[in-house]
Amino acid sequence: MYSTLLADATFHNLLLTYDRDLADNAREAGCACGGVLHSAKYPRKPRPWLAWLRAEHHSRFSFCCAVDGCRSRATPPSLRFLGRKVFLATIVVVVSIMQHGMSEPRMRRLVQSVNVDRRTIARWRTWWREVFTTSPFWRSTRAAFMPPLDEDRLPTALIERFAGSAAERMIALLRFLAPITGGQVRAQ
Numbered sequence: 198m199y200s201t202l203l204a205d206a207t208f209h210n211l212l213l214t215y216d217r218d219l220a221d222n223a224r225e226a227g228c229a230c231g232g233v234l235h236s237a238k239y240p241r242k243p244r245p246w247l248a249w250l251r252a253e254h255h256s257r258f259s260f261c262c263a264v265d266g267c268r269s270r271a272t273p274p275s276l277r278f279l280g281r282k283v284f285l286a287t288i289v290v291v292v293s294i295m296q297h298g299m300s301e302p303r304m305r306r307l308v309q310s311v312n313v314d315r316r317t318i319a320r321w322r323t324w325w326r327e328v329f330t331t332s333p334f335w336r337s338t339r340a341a342f343m344p345p346l347d348e349d350r351l352p353t354a355l356i357e358r359f360a361g362s363a364a365e366r367m368i369a370l371l372r373f374l375a376p377i378t379g380g381q382v383r384a385q
């Protein structure tokens with residue numbers, strides 16, 4: 198049921214609205230040095246499944262400090278992009294949910310339909326199991342889930358804890374993950 202979200206323009210527009218708000222907040226907060234932030238968007242390579250979305254969906258909001266000698270880059274949290282991953286967060290979550298316990302023929306169809314290769318899907322599985330579960334973010338938030346989540350079933354076990362329609366659950370999950378998607382990087 199979550200896979201229909203991938204082709205849902207309203208859903209993607211809603212994510213973009215959330216990202217704009219998060220970006221506005223980050224910009225107003227300014228740089229840690231006190232400097233003003235200028236827009237310095239990260240272009241994302243258009244992917245076949247992203248091509249039908251308007252151009253503004255193809256870049257990630259990011260800012261660069263205007264102060265000479267600082268030039269820090271601030272990348273606000275996002276509901277569309279997970280960290281440095283170039284794929285949409287929704288794709289990462291949907292495919293990670295779908296591949297769990299999937300038979301070989303269905304797996305082949307999934308790989309074809311989303312145009313993501315198997316190695317990438319395997320990397321995402323490793324990310325949920327090894328990177329996400331050992332992150333300081335998850336260590337400090339997992340206690341809030343009672344009974345405890347089965348970490349071998351992430352992200353399925355997580356999205357099941359949110360209520361509402363598929364879109365509402367997905368957005369709740371993406372908002373939950375938002376704190377780990379941004380960051381401030383000092384320029385060299």
Ligand SMILES: [Zn+2]
Nearest residue numbers: 228230262267
């Ligand atoms: Zn600065």
